[in-house]
Amino acid sequence: MDDYVAAAEFTGQTGAPLFRSLDRHRNLTERRLHRTEALLMIKRRARRAGLPYSLCNHSFRATGITAFLSNGGTLENAQRIAAHESPRTTSLYDRTSDEVSLDEIERIVI
Structure with missing residues (x-):
């Protein structure tokens, strides 16, 4: 920067x-x-990198917030960093629950 x-x-x-x-x-x-210019820039670079077209500016925001929370950060601090008024908004970007632990997989018994 x-x-x-x-x-x-x-x-x-x-x-x-x-x-x-x-x-x-x-x-x-x-x-x-402009925000549409930023989005188009992300889309161009994603395409060149072979990433899915669905990638957008919010993908990076979600990745950052998820990484922060996964490494012990609090939702309140993530909210401040993201400049969200409500913790509900910040929690929309939290993808930590998307990961399934090995313990959960081991519950599958055939």
Whole structure:
């Protein structure tokens, strides 16, 4: 991030958008990056990496929140980090219950 800020010559600017759009010559503009532009950027990179088209910006948010909670973080702190007003919103991104433990698998008896 420091390299991006230095290369974009943002250092010392306050109130300016951090993530900016590009013009047709691929130069940074003063205009903030629109959410659809960010989504299209994610989709392009996911396709090049061979990842599913369903990947989106929220996939990264869910991964970050899930990793934080899996490593002992609290829902309250995850809520603060994600800047959510409600812990219910943060819990929507929690994928820790998606994992099935070996103990649960061993319950299957044929």
